[in-house]
Amino acid sequence: MNTMAAESIGIPSVDPTELSGWLIVVEGPDGVGRTTHIDLLRAYLERQGYAVAETGFTRSDLASRGIRRAKQGNTLGSNAFNLFYATDFADRLERQIVPALRSGFVMLTDRYIYSLIARAIVRGADPDWIRNVYGFSLKPDAVFYLRLDVRELARRVIDSSRGFDYWESGMDLPMGEDLYESFMNYQTRVIEELDRLSRDFGFHTIDATRDVEDISGELCAGVARVLEAGRASGNGRVSTP
Amino acid sequence: MSSGGTYGMNRRPYAGQLFIVEGIDGSGKSTQLTLLAQWLRSEGYPVVFSEWNSSPIVRATTSRGKKRNLLTPLTFSLIHATDFSDRVEREIVPSLKAGAIVLADRYVYTAFARDVVRGVNPRWVRSLYRFAPVPTRAFYFRVPLEVALRRILAGRPKLKWYEAGMDIGLHSDILESYRLFQSRILTEYETQVQEFGLDVMDATRPVEVQQRELRAAIRPHLPERAEGALAR
Numbered sequence: 001m002n003t004m005a006a007e008s009i010g011i012p013s014v015d016p017t018e019l020s021g022w023l024i025v026v027e028g029p030d031g032v033g034r035t036t037h038i039d040l041l042r043a044y045l046e047r048q049g050y051a052v053a054e055t056g057f058t059r060s061d062l063a064s065r066g067i068r069r070a071k072q073g074n075t076l077g078s079n080a081f082n083l084f085y086a087t088d089f090a091d092r093l094e095r096q097i098v099p100a101l102r103s104g105f106v107m108l109t110d111r112y113i114y115s116l117i118a119r120a121i122v123r124g125a126d127p128d129w130i131r132n133v134y135g136f137s138l139k140p141d142a143v144f145y146l147r148l149d150v151r152e153l154a155r156r157v158i159d160s161s162r163g164f165d166y167w168e169s170g171m172d173l174p175m176g177e178d179l180y181e182s183f184m185n186y187q188t189r190v191i192e193e194l195d196r197l198s199r200d201f202g203f204h205t206i207d208a209t210r211d212v213e214d215i216s217g218e219l220c221a222g223v224a225r226v227l228e229a230g231r232a233s234g235n236g237r238v239s240t241p
Numbered sequence: 242m243s244s245g246g247t248y249g250m251n252r253r254p255y256a257g258q259l260f261i262v263e264g265i266d267g268s269g270k271s272t273q274l275t276l277l278a279q280w281l282r283s284e285g286y287p288v289v290f291s292e293w294n295s296s297p298i299v300r301a302t303t304s305r306g307k308k309r310n311l312l313t314p315l316t317f318s319l320i321h322a323t324d325f326s327d328r329v330e331r332e333i334v335p336s337l338k339a340g341a342i343v344l345a346d347r348y349v350y351t352a353f354a355r356d357v358v359r360g361v362n363p364r365w366v367r368s369l370y371r372f373a374p375v376p377t378r379a380f381y382f383r384v385p386l387e388v389a390l391r392r393i394l395a396g397r398p399k400l401k402w403y404e405a406g407m408d409i410g411l412h413s414d415i416l417e418s419y420r421l422f423q424s425r426i427l428t429e430y431e432t433q434v435q436e437f438g439l440d441v442m443d444a445t446r447p448v449e450v451q452q453r454e455l456r457a458a459i460r461p462h463l464p465e466r467a468e469g470a471l472a473r
């Protein structure tokens with residue numbers, strides 16, 4: 001992959017040296033168990049005495065309703081969706097993540113720009129362009145990537161009896177004759193893109209096929225090591241997606 | 242390192258033509274575009290009108306952000322890019338492919354001017370809009386600040402928060418803020434004239450004189466027989 005690093009531009013009128021907290025990202029495909037692991041991680045960190053805050057996709061004050069409405073009708077252009085997600089992300093970055101980091105919190109983020117970049121690329125966005133769009137983002141202190149292959153992912157969807165989700169199966173594209181086929185093709189492509197981003201950005205990959213306790217133990221120990229290494233200096237915040 | 246991709250890349254030839262007008266509030270550009278549309282329709286051309294900030298789905302979020310003062314320079318920039326992108330995908334490009342004459346009141350240059358005045362990185366915002374088709378001709382209606390201000394302030398007493406640039410704290414008085422904001426936008430437009438080869442129109446002249454010039458400028462780009470425009 002010869003995608004060049006995007007230019008980092010920072011957030012207008014934010015001084016990164018003031019951000020003394022930690023930005024910890026948990027990445028991974030839909031259904032891998034991110035919510036469970038973030039709950040366990042949060043409890044673990046709070047027992048250690050850290051102040052913890054959380055954010056995740058489409059939880060912005062500004063854009064969450066609009067995105068929900070647009071998803072119901074599938075009436076927004078595909079590239080406009082990419083930018084709508086970027087708007088949601090920017091709002092959360094400025095109004096949730098930055099204030100938490102300024103106050104010295106550990107900010108746990110359920111997916112970050114990487115999943116957004118992956119879903120955009122799978123839907124045909126130019127990889128250089130979408131990385132550039134996120135040139136304003138902050139560089140996380142660490143990214144933990146809960147990795148599963150697509151067969152295991154499909155098995156979990158069936159076990160959970162919640163069924164295949166329209167968007168998580170890429171049915172807006174679609175990529176197969178039915179939900180299952182499209183899910184397999186779509187998630188295969190998303191995982192490929194996440195794997196590529198993992199190599200480019202040095203994620204800590206965690207094998208998510210194991211028991212919840214084993215995965216959580218590895219995740220908590222990994223985050224503890226990052227926190228023990230000390231608070232980030234301002235220069236470490238410059239991001240190049 | 243920058244990846245180099247920026248606005249201006251999308252020069253795909255379409256069956257139709259795209260003409261856009263730009264300028265500060267009170268430059269008279271919307272009047273000129275409306276007159277142009279009437280003329281083109283009377284000549285039998287299929288005309289599609291596209292307005293800034295008009296995607297039905299995105300607009301609800303934009304007005305929510307404006308009403309509650311939720312928008313920062315960054316999210317202001319991104320939500321307008323979202324709106325524009327939706328219109329490009331669902332309105333502008335399909336109409337151009339169908340051979341229509343697409344007329345846009347404001348285009349990417351509005352974003353480049355406003356967002357940069359708000360402190361957004363100029364290279365970043367140009368890269369953000371790289372998917373936008375480059376217009377056949379882009380007309381910039383140049384007018385001195387005082388003339389535009391007189392036109393606007395004579396007829397419309399109530400200025401809105403973001404329209405006056407109150408969000409970036411130029412001045413505590415909304416009228417003063419609006420003046421300062423418009424003058425900075427004017428400066429940003431002027432830098433774009435060279436950068437993007439905008440056609441400068443002297444917007445201090447009588448409406449009908451400008452309209453004649455505008456029609457003469459686009460006539461060479463029109464298909465010879467209007468009736469055939471859609472069928473081909």
